[in-house]
Amino acid sequence: MQLFTPVDIEKSPLPITHDTPVMLLGSCFSDSISRRMSAQLFSVTANPLGTLYNPLSILKCLKILTSGRQLTEADLTYHGGLYHSYLCHSRLSHPTAKATLTAINTAITEASEELRRVSHIFITLGTALVYTLKENGEVVANCHKMPAGIFTRRMLGVEEAAQALRDCIATIRSVNTDSRIIFTVSPIRHLSDGAHLNTLSKSTLHLATSLVDGAEYFPAFEIINDELRDYRFYAADMAHPSEVAADIVYERFSQSFYSPATHSVAAECARLARRIAHRPLTTNTEAIQAFRNQTMQAAEALIAKYPSVKSAVTRLLTTYTYTS
Secondary structure: OOOOOOOOOOOOOOOOOOOOOEEEEEOHHHHHHHHHHHHOOOOEEEOOOOOOOOHHHHHHHHHHHHHOOOOOHHHEEEEOOEEEEOOOOHHHOEOOHHHHHHHHHHHHHHHHHHHOOOOEEEEEEOOOEEEEEOOOOOEEOOOOOOOHHHEEEEEOOHHHHHHHHHHHHHHHHOOOOOOEEEEEEOOOOOHHHOHHHHHHHHHHHHHHHHOOOOOEEOOHHHHHHHHHOOHHHEOOOOOOEOHHHHHHHHHHHHHHHOOHHHHHHHHHHHHHHHHHHOOOOOOOHHHHHHHHHHHHHHHHHHHHHOHHHHHHHHHHHOOOOOOO
């Protein structure tokens, strides 16, 4: 007897390996998957302009990355002691305009280079509801806790959302003709909009992806809502999937996009990453130094065995001290 409805996922014809860089854009579910990939030392670029939720803001991000346009102080607004950009998430906001622009423009420069060479681009769509500035009609990526009265909220139409996705594909193709583009709809429930509006929003996104050619679809939404289908797989807010649920989705993701050989490499990489993240329980300096030496040897051995993970290992080691 089968007690759940399984979601069939085809094996990707072009698997991800540690030699193939990947980019993830969109809702915080992209951040969830990217964290798990990074923990296994894959080459991942995730949300360089921060978490983005709607198709039009994701399109704006891609246009910035393909053009390499650098933001100026004219692109910023000041509120609550921080300088913000309506093109970005507030995690890139800082107390000074200089710091904000440095964070944003550095991210743009690095991600622009990556976009041209990634093998897979995953775009996670969170909502079809958009907020626009009343003064100019521009869609914002984040409201930055500004007064609600300066925005207008509206729902994208299905064709409007679909056209935004087509434009995303065309924008990517202008600089990268070979990457695989994969859309997914975030399972995170936007309950602040109300249950009915959340359903309409997710339905709009599903319909939009079905109207677009030139991209694939990964069923993260369906895994949560059909395979798991239980509140025990949600966090305390009853809106975000729990860590267990996210682990299950990542497992299904890896089954689709990783080969058995890549799974094996990923397991070795994860062991080293956990070792580097470990903090000593002892104050014995000789034991600490011995563990550190063994860790460095393990890192060197992994790089020698899999040269493609060198940059990821080096990045981890820059913060590695293993001191009490």
